[in-house]
Amino acid sequence: MAWISNRIPAAAFGSRDELFSNQRPVHSSFRLPPSSFSFIMVITQIRNATVLLEFGGHDLLVDPMLSPPSVMPGFRLFRGQRRRNPLTELPAGADELFARATEVILTHEHPDHLDRPAVKWIKSRGLTLWASSVDAPNLQRKGLNAEVLGDGQNSFASEVIPGTHGHGLIGWLMGPVAGFYLTHPDEPSLYITGDTVLTETVKQAVGRLQPDVVIAPAGTANFGLGKDILFSEAELVELVRLAPGQVVFNHLESIDHCPMTRTKLRDMMDAAGIGERVLIPNDGEQLTFERDPHSVPVEPSASPNTKPGFQKWLTAKFAGT
Numbered sequence: 001m002a003w004i005s006n007r008i009p010a011a012a013f014g015s016r017d018e019l020f021s022n023q024r025p026v027h028s029s030f031r032l033p034p035s036s037f038s039f040i041m042v043i044t045q046i047r048n049a050t051v052l053l054e055f056g057g058h059d060l061l062v063d064p065m066l067s068p069p070s071v072m073p074g075f076r077l078f079r080g081q082r083r084r085n086p087l088t089e090l091p092a093g094a095d096e097l098f099a100r101a102t103e104v105i106l107t108h109e110h111p112d113h114l115d116r117p118a119v120k121w122i123k124s125r126g127l128t129l130w131a132s133s134v135d136a137p138n139l140q141r142k143g144l145n146a147e148v149l150g151d152g153q154n155s156f157a158s159e160v161i162p163g164t165h166g167h168g169l170i171g172w173l174m175g176p177v178a179g180f181y182l183t184h185p186d187e188p189s190l191y192i193t194g195d196t197v198l199t200e201t202v203k204q205a206v207g208r209l210q211p212d213v214v215i216a217p218a219g220t221a222n223f224g225l226g227k228d229i230l231f232s233e234a235e236l237v238e239l240v241r242l243a244p245g246q247v248v249f250n251h252l253e254s255i256d257h258c259p260m261t262r263t264k265l266r267d268m269m270d271a272a273g274i275g276e277r278v279l280i281p282n283d284g285e286q287l288t289f290e291r292d293p294h295s296v297p298v299e300p301s302a303s304p305n306t307k308p309g310f311q312k313w314l315t316a317k318f319a320g321t
């Protein structure tokens with residue numbers, strides 16, 4: 001699997017070179033036609049955890065947060081400046097990316113992953129929303145066309161990898177989170193971790209599934225109380241060391257309780273000697289990956305068929321989701 005960047009000479013990659021020229025400025029990528037290229041996976045970072053993923057003929061919108069800046073309250077509770085969210089605008093061209101979405105994938109129901117404008121927009125488009133078996137019933141109650149990912153309705157294969165959004169009681173109160181491992185014969189294998197800390201489940205998933213590409217949240221979110229509720233700085237380094245291929249970091253510089261900056265993260269990864277496998281896209285930036293035709297992705301296993309229990313019920317009430 002190779003990462004085709006704006007920096008790597010496109011001549012190395014055959015007949016699709018003109019479309020993925022290294023001369024192309026980042027935002028011109030929005031004028032590219034929808035995904036119709038086999039063996040090419042395109043990840044366009046939109047904002048926070050919101051990504052358009054071109055995968056196996058689907059244009060999957062991951063974790064849509066559509067709100068304009070400052071319409072949601074701050075998430076940071078103690079220590080440090082609390083600011084209203086989101087902190088930033090959507091990038092130029094975002095509407096065109098949203099318009100291309102054929103389905104939505106949701107890792108969990110927090111408002112920085114699915115906000116009210118997104119719920120309205122998904123309904124207005126009549127899009128299928130893929131989610132875990134824990135979240136799907138609550139999403140259906142909201143009138144969304146939510147389906148459990150992994151039920152075999154897609155052209156791609158998938159496995160839900162449960163995440164843990166913090167440590168101890170805070171992590172439990174943050175509610176259930178799903179990570180997703182996706183494979184398709186034409187694509188690099190992909191693991192979207194969702195909002196999680198580096199649990200044994202996540203480590204074992206990386207070791208067992210050997211994903212070509214990992215997308216992970218790197219904001220080192222913290223309420224100003226207790227441990228981080230996303231991968232800590234040390235865990236981000238450990239995650240990259242565990243991952244066999246590229247790691248795309250997002251969930252950065254958009255929400256007030258995420259102190260990590262792209263610049264600091266880049267310096268950290270370079271200092272750890274693992275920077276060449278780390279991608280930290282700006283909002284609006286497109287990353288393109290090519291599958292190694294000789295590599296065979298690890299087959300996903302059956303997803304846990306967990307039903308929404310007390311944790312889901314309580315945290316949905318608590319978070320108003």
Ligand SMILES: [Zn+2]
Nearest residue numbers: 110112113195
């Ligand atoms: Zn989040």
